[in-house]
Amino acid sequence: xxxxxxxxxxxxxxxxxxxxxxxxxxxxxxxxxxxxxxxxxxxxxxxxxxxxxxxxxxxxxxxxxxxxxxxxxxxxxxxxxxxxxxxxxxxxxxxxxxxxxxxxxxxxxxxxxxxxxxxxxxxxxxxxxxxxxxxxxxxxxxxxxxxxxxxxxxxxxxxxxxxxxxxxxxxxxxxxxxxxxxxxxxxxxxxxxxxxxxxxxxxxxxxxxxxxxxxxxxxxxxxxxxxxxxxxxxxxxxxxxxxxxxxxxxxxxxxxxxxxxxxxxxxxxxxxxxxxxxxxxxxxxxxxxxxxxxxxxxxxxxxxxxxxxxxxxxxxxxxxxxxxxxxxxxxxxxxxxxxxxxxxxxxxxxxxxxxxxxxxxxxxxxxxxxxxxxxxxxxxxxxxxxxxxxxxxxxxxxxxxxxxxxxxxxxxxxxxxxxxxxxxxxxxx
Numbered sequence: 001x002x003x004x005x006x007x008x009x010x011x012x013x014x015x016x017x018x019x020x021x022x023x024x025x026x027x028x029x030x031x032x033x034x035x036x037x038x039x040x041x042x043x044x045x046x047x048x049x050x051x052x053x054x055x056x057x058x059x060x061x062x063x064x065x066x067x068x069x070x071x072x073x074x075x076x077x078x079x080x081x082x083x084x085x086x087x088x089x090x091x092x093x094x095x096x097x098x099x100x101x102x103x104x105x106x107x108x109x110x111x112x113x114x115x116x117x118x119x120x121x122x123x124x125x126x127x128x129x130x131x132x133x134x135x136x137x138x139x140x141x142x143x144x145x146x147x148x149x150x151x152x153x154x155x156x157x158x159x160x161x162x163x164x165x166x167x168x169x170x171x172x173x174x175x176x177x178x179x180x181x182x183x184x185x186x187x188x189x190x191x192x193x194x195x196x197x198x199x200x201x202x203x204x205x206x207x208x209x210x211x212x213x214x215x216x217x218x219x220x221x222x223x224x225x226x227x228x229x230x231x232x233x234x235x236x237x238x239x240x241x242x243x244x245x246x247x248x249x250x251x252x253x254x255x256x257x258x259x260x261x262x263x264x265x266x267x268x269x270x271x272x273x274x275x276x277x278x279x280x281x282x283x284x285x286x287x288x289x290x291x292x293x294x295x296x297x298x299x300x301x302x303x304x305x306x307x308x309x310x311x312x313x314x315x316x317x318x319x320x321x322x323x324x325x326x327x328x329x330x331x332x333x334x335x336x337x338x339x340x341x342x343x344x345x346x347x348x349x350x351x352x353x354x355x356x357x358x359x360x361x362x363x364x365x366x367x368x369x370x371x372x373x374x375x376x377x378x379x380x381x382x383x384x385x386x387x388x389x390x391x392x393x394x395x396x397x398x399x400x401x402x403x404x405x406x407x408x409x410x411x412x413x414x415x416x417x418x419x420x421x422x423x424x425x426x427x428x429x
Contacts, residue, residue: 064100064135064136064137064141064142064143065092065093065100065101065102065135065136065137065143066092066093066135066143067090067091067092067093067102067133067134067135067143067145067146068090068091068093068133068146069088069089069090069091069133069146069148070088070089070091071086071087071088071089071148071150072086072087072088072089073086076150077153077247077248078247079149079150079151080151080152080153080196080247080248081150081151081152081153082152082153082154082247082248082251083152083153083154084121084122084123084152084154085119085120085121085122085152086119086120086150086152087117087118087119088104088117088118088119088120088133088148088150089116089117090102090103090104090115090116090117090118090133090134091116092135100135100136100137100138101115101116101135101136102116102133102134102135102136103115103116103133103134103136104116104117104118104131104132104133104134105131105132105134105142105145106129106130106131106132107129107130108132118131120148120150122152122154122195128149128150129149131147131148131149132145132146132147132148133145133146133148134146151196152195153195153196153245153246153247153248153251154194154195154245154251155193155194155198155243155245155251155252155253156193156194157253158189158190158193158253159253159255160187160188160189160241160243160253160254160255161187161188161189161255162185162186162187162239162241162255162256162257163185163186163257164185165257165258165259165260166259166260166262167182167183167184167185167228167231167259167260167261167262168182168262168263168353168354168355169182169183169231169234169261169262169263169353170182170264170353170354170355178225178227179225181227182231183227183228183231183261184225184226184227184228185225185226185228185239185257185259186223186224186225186226187200187202187223187224187225187226187241187243187255188221188222188223188224189221189222189223189243189253190220190221191217191220191221191222192220194222194243194245196245196246196247197214197215197217197222197246198215198222198243198244198245198246198252199212199213199214199215199243199244199246200212200213200214200215200223200224200241200242200243200244201213201241201242201244202224202226202239202240202241202242203239203240203241203242204229204237204238204239204240205238209226209229212244222243224241226239226241228259228261230261231261231263232263233263233303233305234261234262234263234304234305234306235260235261235305236258236259236260236261237258237259237261238256238257238258238259239256239257239258239259240254240255240256241254241255241256242254261305262305262306262351262352262353263304263305263353264304264308264351264353264355264356264357264359265301265302265303265304265308265349265351265356266303266304267279267302267303267358268280268281268349268358268359268360268361269299269300269301269310269347269348269349269359269360269361270299270300270301270302270361271285271287271297271298271299271345271347271361271363272297272298272299272300273287273289273295273296273297273298273345273363273365274287274288274289274290274293274295276288278361278363279361280358280360280361281360281361281362285361285362285363285364286363286364286365286366287345287363287364287365287366288366288368289337289340289365289366289367289368290337290367290368291334291337291338291367291368291369291370292334292337293331293334293337293367294331294332294333294334294337295331296328296329296330296331297315297320297328297329297331297345298326298327298328298329299313299320299322299326299327299328299347299349299361300325300326300327301325301326301349302325304351304353304356306352307324307325308325308349308350308351308356309322309324309325309349309350309351310322310323310324310325310326310327310347310348310349311348311349311350311359312346312347312348313327313328313329313345313346313347313348314329314345314346315329315340315343315344315345315365316340316343316344316345318331318336318340318343320347325349327347329345337367338367338369340365340367341365341366341367342364342365342366343364343365344362344363344364344365345362345363345364345365346360346361346362347360347361347362348360
C-alpha cells in the first residue's frame with residue numbers, strides 16, 4: 001500500500017471519528033500473487049452503543065447490553081414511590097455477542113453485592129443520591145444508564161389531632177382574619193409521619209365544609225384550621241378532619257370530635273310584669289301597677305349555650321324564686337303591692353362563658369292608687385290633724401280642772417279646821 005493511499009485512508013478515518021463517537025478495530029487481509037505477498041489494512045468503526053475489542057482470539061465490535069430498571073410495588077406517581085422504602089432491580093433486557101452484566105452504581109462506583117439490586121429508605125434521603133442502573137459489556141464499557149432519584153409518599157398509622165374541643169365565643173365571628181376567630185379548631189399531623197405535605201378536608205354531619213385545603217406548616221407539623229359551624233348560637237357540633245396524601249389517596253387518616261361552643265346570651269334578661277316587658281338597666285324602665293295588682297313579676301333569659309341561669313331576683317325585700325333561666329317574684333296581696341311603690345326590682349343572670357356582660361335588668365315599680373283611696377288617705381290625714389290638737393286641749397283642760405278642784409277642796413278643809421278651833425276657844429272662855 002502506497003504512502004499516499006495510507007495517508008488518505010487515515011484522513012478519511014479521522015474525519016469519520018470526528019463526526020461519530022467510535023473506536024476502530026484494525027484488521028489486515030493479506031494475499032499472494034506472483035510470489036509476492038501484500039496486505040491491506042481494513043477498518044471497522046464501532047458506534048457509541050458498542051464496545052470495540054481486539055485480542056488474539058477475537059476482534060470486532062461488541063454490543064453493550066441494554067438494561068431496564070424495575071422497583072417492586074406500585075408504579076411511581078410524579079416521581080414518588082408509595083411507602084417508606086423501595087427495592088429496585090437492574091437487569092439486562094437484551095444482550096449482544098458478549099452478555100456482560102447489569103448493575104447499580106452510586107456516584108459511578110459499583111455497589112456492593114448483589115450489584116443488580118438495591119433497597120432505598122425514606123429516612124436515608126442523604127444516602128439515596130447518585131444511583132444509576134447501567135449495562136456493562138464484557139470488556140468493561142458502560143452505557144449511559146438510567147438514573148434513579150426516588151421520592152417517597154407515605155402516611156404512617158398515626159391519628160391526626162383536632163383541638164380544642166371547648167370554645168368560648170365572647171366576640172363576634174368575622175371572616176376578616178380567620179386565624180383570630182374565636183371558633184377556630186386546628187387539625188394537624190406530625191411532619192415525620194407524612195410525605196409529601198397532605199391535604200385536609202373537614203366534615204360536619206357527613207357534609208364537606210368547603211373544599212379540600214392544602215397544608216399549612218410549622219417546624220414540626222402540617223395543619224389546617226376550621227371555623228367551627230354553629231358559632232352564631234353556640235351548641236355542640238360534630239366535626240371530622242380527613243387528612244389525605246396528595247400522591248396516593250388511599251394513604252389517609254381521619255379523626256372526629258364533638259366541639260362544644262359556649263356562647264353567652266345576646267341580650268339582657270327580660271323582666272315582665274302586668275303585661276309590661278323591660279330589658280337592661282335604663283332609668284326609663286318604670287313599671288306602673290294598680291294598687292290591687294296581685295300577680296307576679298317574672299324574669300327570663302333567652303339564648304346562649306349552655307343555658308344561662310338566674311343568679312338573683314328581688315323587688316326590695318321581696319326575694320324571688322328562680323330555677324335555671326327563669327325567676328318569679330310574687331305579689332300575694334294588695335298590701336304587698338301598695339308597699340312596693342317606688343321600689344326597684346333587679347334580675348341578675350350568669351353564664352358559664354364568663355363573658356355575659358349585659359347580664360342585669362332593673363325596673364322601678366310605681367303603684368297607681370285609686371282616687372277614692374287617695375281621698376280616704378287625704379281625709380284620714382285631715383281628721384288626724386284635727387283630732388290630735390283637740391285631744392291635747394281636752395287633756396290639758398281636764399288636768400286644770402282637777403288641779404282647781406283639789407285647791408278648792410284643800411282651802412275648804414283649812415276653813416273648817418279654823419272654825420272648829422274658834423268654837424273650842426269660845427267654850428273654854
